[in-house]
Amino acid sequence: MTNLLRVENLSVCYESRGGRVTALDKVNVDIRSNELLAVVGESGCGKSTLALAIIGLLPNPPARVLNGEIEFKGTNLVQLQPARMREYRGTQIAMIFQEPLSSLNPVYKVGDQIAEAIIVKKSREDGHAVETEFMQKTHKVTLPSKVPKRPRSGKRISAELKQEIIASLKLVRIPDPEQVIDRYPFELSGGMRQRIMIAMALSQEPALLVADEPTTALDVTTQAQVLKLMRELMEKVKTSILLITHDLAVACQVADRVAVMYAGDVVEAANVFELFSKPLHPYTEGLLSCLPTGSKHKVDLRPIPGSVPDLRSPLVACKYASRCPHVMKKCTEKKPDLIEIREKHEVACYLHGEKNGTDTANN
Amino acid sequence: MEPILQTIDLSKYFPIQRGINPFSKAKKFVRAVDGVSVTIWKGTTIAVVGESGCGKTTLARAMALLTKPTAGDVIFNGKSIINGKTNLKQVYRDLQMIFQDPESSLDPNIRVGNSIGEPLEGLMGWSKAEVRGAVDKSLAAVGLPLDCVDRFPGQLSGGQKQRVAIARAISPQPKLVILDEPTSALDASVQAQILRLLLQLQKDYSLSYMLITHNIAVAEYLSDFMAVMYSGNLVEYGLTEEIMAKPRHPYTIALISSAPIANPWKRNLLQVEIRGEVPSAINPPPGCKFHPRCPYADGICSRQTPKLEEVSQGHFVACHFKEKTA
Numbered sequence: 001m002t003n004l005l006r007v008e009n010l011s012v013c014y015e016s017r018g019g020r021v022t023a024l025d026k027v028n029v030d031i032r033s034n035e036l037l038a039v040v041g042e043s044g045c046g047k048s049t050l051a052l053a054i055i056g057l058l059p060n061p062p063a064r065v066l067n068g069e070i071e072f073k074g075t076n077l078v079q080l081q082p083a084r085m086r087e088y089r090g091t092q093i094a095m096i097f098q099e100p101l102s103s104l105n106p107v108y109k110v111g112d113q114i115a116e117a118i119i120v121k122k123s124r125e126d127g128h129a130v131e132t133e134f135m136q137k138t139h140k141v142t143l144p145s146k147v148p149k150r151p152r153s154g155k156r157i158s159a160e161l162k163q164e165i166i167a168s169l170k171l172v173r174i175p176d177p178e179q180v181i182d183r184y185p186f187e188l189s190g191g192m193r194q195r196i197m198i199a200m201a202l203s204q205e206p207a208l209l210v211a212d213e214p215t216t217a218l219d220v221t222t223q224a225q226v227l228k229l230m231r232e233l234m235e236k237v238k239t240s241i242l243l244i245t246h247d248l249a250v251a252c253q254v255a256d257r258v259a260v261m262y263a264g265d266v267v268e269a270a271n272v273f274e275l276f277s278k279p280l281h282p283y284t285e286g287l288l289s290c291l292p293t294g295s296k297h298k299v300d301l302r303p304i305p306g307s308v309p310d311l312r313s314p315l316v317a318c319k320y321a322s323r324c325p326h327v328m329k330k331c332t333e334k335k336p337d338l339i340e341i342r343e344k345h346e347v348a349c350y351l352h353g354e355k356n357g358t359d360t361a362n363n
Numbered sequence: 364m365e366p367i368l369q370t371i372d373l374s375k376y377f378p379i380q381r382g383i384n385p386f387s388k389a390k391k392f393v394r395a396v397d398g399v400s401v402t403i404w405k406g407t408t409i410a411v412v413g414e415s416g417c418g419k420t421t422l423a424r425a426m427a428l429l430t431k432p433t434a435g436d437v438i439f440n441g442k443s444i445i446n447g448k449t450n451l452k453q454v455y456r457d458l459q460m461i462f463q464d465p466e467s468s469l470d471p472n473i474r475v476g477n478s479i480g481e482p483l484e485g486l487m488g489w490s491k492a493e494v495r496g497a498v499d500k501s502l503a504a505v506g507l508p509l510d511c512v513d514r515f516p517g518q519l520s521g522g523q524k525q526r527v528a529i530a531r532a533i534s535p536q537p538k539l540v541i542l543d544e545p546t547s548a549l550d551a552s553v554q555a556q557i558l559r560l561l562l563q564l565q566k567d568y569s570l571s572y573m574l575i576t577h578n579i580a581v582a583e584y585l586s587d588f589m590a591v592m593y594s595g596n597l598v599e600y601g602l603t604e605e606i607m608a609k610p611r612h613p614y615t616i617a618l619i620s621s622a623p624i625a626n627p628w629k630r631n632l633l634q635v636e637i638r639g640e641v642p643s644a645i646n647p648p649p650g651c652k653f654h655p656r657c658p659y660a661d662g663i664c665s666r667q668t669p670k671l672e673e674v675s676q677g678h679f680v681a682c683h684f685k686e687k688t689a
Contacts (some may be wrong), residue, residue: 042550042551042552043550189640191640192640219414219415219577219640219641220414220577220579220618220621220622221414221617221618221621221635221637221640221641222414222640223621223623224620224621224623224632224635224637225635225637225638227632227633228632228633228635231633246550246551247623248551248625249580249622249623249624249625250623250632252623252624252625252626252627253623253624253627253630253631253632253633254630254632254633272627273627273628276625276626276627277627286552287551287552288625289555290551290552290554290555291551291555291580291625292555292558292580292581292583292584292585293580293584293624293625293626294583294584295583295584295603295604295607296562296584296585299584301555301558301559301584302555303552303553303555303556303559304552304555307520307522
C-alpha cells in the first residue's frame, strides 16, 4: 500500500497568555490509501489539533505550525497559500465534525446544502486552471470567482441535479430522500444529520476523509449504524479515513490501523490486531487495562496513576515518564523516537528496540 | 435480600403546549416514564441502561423527589415518600445523587470544603467542628488531599471535581446513591479511577447504587442487576450476568451488539442489523414502542403493549415473541 498522506515532524503550538502550549510535538503519522486510521487518545492529547492541521483549519492565531511537513500526494500542505489550500480542502480532503447541527446551516434546506457541494465540485472541475492562475498572480485571499451562488429554493434545482442529490442521500441510506431534501436540519435526527454530513463530504469524492469524533454525540445504536456506513462507503468510494476518537473500543471495532497519542506525541502506531493483542508502549497497556470489559467480579481495572503533564512547560523527556511503571534514567533525559519495531508496528519507548538505545548513544 | 427502594407503576408525563393559546385544553404529553416498576435491593447496584430520551434520568429524578411523579408510588426504606407524610429530611439524608457533569453540579464560586460541608449543617444539624471533621473524612475517602478544602472547583481537574461530587454525596452517610452517568464526561483512565473508587466506597459504607448510563461496558462492570428502558418503558430486567450473556428482548439484543467492545476479533459493530432511530416521545408508535425497528414484529405488536413477564427466575421481558429469542 502506498502512502496517501505523510505527517513528518509536525509541531503545532498555541500561544496563550499563560505561555506557549505545545499541542503537537514532532508528530509522525502516515495514512495509506484506502485505509481507516484511528487516532485515539485522551482529551488534550492533540488528536483534534492533528486533524485540523491536516485540513488546514487551525485557528491562527493562537495556533501556529512551528515546523514539520504534511505531505499529501507529493505536495507539502503546510507551506501552501491559503487560496491554494482551498483547492484541497473539501475536494481532496473532506472533514466531518462531532456535532452535525453546528456544521449544517440551519436556515437552508438540506437539499440546497448538498446541491451547493455538488455545484462547487463541478465548477472546480471546469474552471480549475483559471482560478489557480489568478490566485498565484495576485497572492490575495479571494473567493474563487467561478463558484456560482447557492440555489435559493428547491424549485430552482434542475432535475438532473436533484437526481444527483437523491443519489448521494441514497448512498448514505436515508429513508425517502425525496422528502428529506425539502427539510431543514433541525427537523432531522442526530443520526440523519451526521449521514447528511457524510453525504456532503463524499459527494466530493475525496481521497481522504477526516472524521473528528463523528459519533460521540450519537446514541449507541445510531453510532453503530453510522460507523458501519462509513466503513462500507470507504470500500465503495475508495477513500481513506482518518478517524479521531477518544473511544478505544470504537477504534478497535472499525480501524485498520490505530495510532495512540499522549500529550502531543504519537507513542504507538500499529495494525489494530497487533495493538490490542500485543501493546508495546506502557501508556497503551495502561489505557487498555482501564477499559471495563466484563463484570466487577471478573475484571480488575488498573487505572493509570498520576495525571497528564502540563504542556506549557516544554518537556525534553518522554512525557509519560512520570506515570510509567518501567521508567528508566534515560527516559527523563531524552524523548524516544517513534521506531518500527516489527512490521507495521511503531513505538516510541526505550523498552523496545535496540535502535532507540543506539540513537541516543550517537547523539 | 430486602429492598431499599421500590417504584410501583411510576409515571412521569410532561405537558407540552402547541400554539400560543394558554387556555388551550388540547394538551399533549411527553410520556418520559410510563409505568415503571423496579426494585433496588440493599447493598447491590442496579444499572438502568438505554439511549438518550428513554426516560432513565427522569426515572432517577422522580425517585430522588427532584420531580413530582404523575402517577405511581416510590417506597423508600419501607415507606412511601410520595404521599407527603414522610420526614423528607430523612429521605434527603439517605438518598443522594451524583450527576454527570461535575462542572455544573459544583458551584464555581464556593470553596470545595463549603460545597461539601454546607448541606451537612442543615441536613444533619451538626456543629461547625463536626462538619469539618466529616468533610475531611469524606475527602480522604475519595482520595483527595485535605488542602482541597480551600480550593475552588476551577482549580481542580475533571476527575478531581467528580471526586468532590462523590465526597459530597457520601458525607451524610446515605443508604442509596443514584449515579447519573457518573463517568461519561471523563477520559478512559480517569473513568477507571472513578469506577474503582465507587466499588471501594460501596464496600466500605455498604451503599446501594442505582447507576444510570448509556455505556453498556460501564453498566456490566459495576452492576448486579440491569434494567433496560426504551421510550419510557421497562423492556427487560434481570441479573446483569444473565442479560449480558442471554438478552431476550430484541431491543436489548440490538443495544448490546451495538456497544463497541475492545476486541478486534469480535467486530460486532459492523454486523449490527438494527434500523431506524428512537421514536418521538410525543407521538410514540402504538402497541410495543419498539415494533417499527424490531425484526420479529407482527400484527399484534402494533396493537397491544406487551407486559413484563418472567421468563426465568428473576428475569423479566416485555415482548410478545420472547420465545423466539430464547
